[in-house]
Amino acid sequence: MTIATLTEQLNNLNQRGNDGELILSNQDFALTLHIYRGKLLYATNSIHRVRRWTRALQQHCSTWKWGVESSHLLDNQFRECGLLEQGISQQQLSLIRAKLVIRNIVQECFFELSSYTNLNSEWKDNQKEISISCQTAALSSQEIRSVLYRTTQMHQQWQAAGLAHLSPILSPTIKAGTQSQALPVLGKYLNGNLTLWDIALHLEKSVTEVTRSLLPLVEKNLLEFKEIPDLPATTVEQPVVETHRLSEVQPLIACIDDSPVLAHTLKKILIPAGYQMLSIPEPMRGFTQLIENKPDLILLDLLLPNANGYSICKFLRDTPAFEKTPIIILTAKNTLVDRARARMSGATEFLGKPPEPQELLQMLRRYLGQ
Structure with a gap:
């Protein structure tokens, strides 16, 4: 199939x-x-x-x-x-x-x-x-x-990562006799109770990235992949996580981009100008933050980890909560073809990266009616 x-x-x-x-x-x-x-x-x-x-x-x-x-x-x-x-x-x-x-x-x-x-x-x-x-x-x-x-x-x-012989439903488990101190970061997840899918969620990383990072431990004979049973339906409980919308006074700008450099640059432009900023480095995992905070405008990069910026833009446009939210594409690929494709994906505007402070602020004021 x-x-x-x-x-x-x-x-x-x-x-x-x-x-x-x-x-x-x-x-x-x-x-x-x-x-x-x-x-x-x-x-x-x-x-x-x-x-x-x-x-x-x-x-x-x-x-x-x-x-x-x-x-x-x-x-x-x-x-x-x-x-x-x-x-x-x-x-x-x-x-x-x-x-x-x-x-x-x-x-x-x-x-x-x-x-x-x-x-x-x-x-x-x-x-x-x-x-x-x-x-x-x-x-x-x-x-x-x-x-x-x-x-x-x-x-x-x-x-492409050479993982075709594995499945994300498997559980990476430390072999008997292996000292967990040798695995200071991941050790607590390798107890045979979590699947690769589960660990990826805990670490907020892609399942491919997590699995690939474990292969050296398998090669050293410290780790093995096992099948584990499903959870019992009657004992599942969810942790309580308190969430809240950021301050209602200042407009909230969400930046979907994996670059910490760009996030820092935007923060230096937006905060002094009276805006709040919500930084989302991984779009699909950060979608809950977008829903909860309902930004007034979204800045979206085209080149994202494990995602296509055009697809993310279209996905946002197909989501009722963001149907009318201004979406500004940020990218270094500033060609007529890129602009046309961005428009077809539902983008409101297109801005070169890194953005010029005054140009960005003028654009924000225009689309936020300020």
């Missing part, structure tokens, strides 16, 4: 507006894609279903305690959508966060799917009663294409 084949199947289902389940499976793997009127409601994988769900919640809605009182919903085939509906109805979860949870889970499932071959494809018509909130949180064809594109990039990076 290739991503291209899956893309075609999902496009056909979307065009026909089908209701049901697309099941992709072989003797080792099974992935069910829940479809409603051609939109992707959810994806369920036969491996680490609760771990995947828990990771998505930790990243996008860590204050929501779904815990034991909701565990009865985990007994049915469509359980996660029931939990999301419960969280939305109790006003503990926004529609945007629900959509982000779904995107995370679907992306991980697609990534794991790309490692398997000789998969059978089966379609089952299935009419379900779906709440309005779950229908709204479902992924449109455009959002599905964005997730598939991102998955393709991740898989290419995974293979």
Whole structure:
């Protein structure tokens, strides 16, 4: 099963507006894609279903305690959508966060799917009663294409790093007799209880970067990769993390760029001019910060780690919270072609990097109505 084949199947289902389940499976793997009127409601994988769900919640809605009182919903085939509906109805979860949870889970499932071959494809018509909130949180064809594109990039990076023989669902575990002092930074994560996906979330790094950094330890016979079981659904609890919008008085400018030099430069320009600045070096992991703080304007670099600036811009434009937020592309690639492509991706304006202070401030005042 290739991503291209899956893309075609999902496009056909979307065009026909089908209701049901697309099941992709072989003797080792099974992935069910829940479809409603051609939109992707959810994806369920036969491996680490609760771990995947828990990771998505930790990243996008860590204050929501779904815990034991909701565990009865985990007994049915469509359980996660029931939990999301419960969280939305109790006003503990926004529609945007629900959509982000779904995107995370679907992306991980697609990534794991790309490692398997000789998969059978089966379609089952299935009419379900779906709440309005779950229908709204479902992924449109455009959002599905964005997730598939991102998955393709991740898989290419995974293979280029020489990791095709491994899976992110494995747990890196210190071998018996190895002194944990030899691993001062990562030692606490290598206890056999966390998968590579889990560790990547804790470290806020890509799963490829984390896995590649562990290979020298495997070569030294200090570490091995093991399969571990899923988490029990009834014991999962989320840590409480307090979040708040920055000061309401000064306009908030979000800078999505991995360069600490540029972040420092922008800070020297923006803070004295009466703006607040939110620095986000990794866009997808920092998306929760954008949602929580709702910046008045976004500065976006084109060259980002593990992401394409044009795709991020389009993703932001497809997100209701940022549909009308001014997005200014910052890049050294200041050509007519780049400008045209930026406009097509939904960018409001285009600015060369490094930006001239007066030009940047004039642009901010123009788009913030100051």
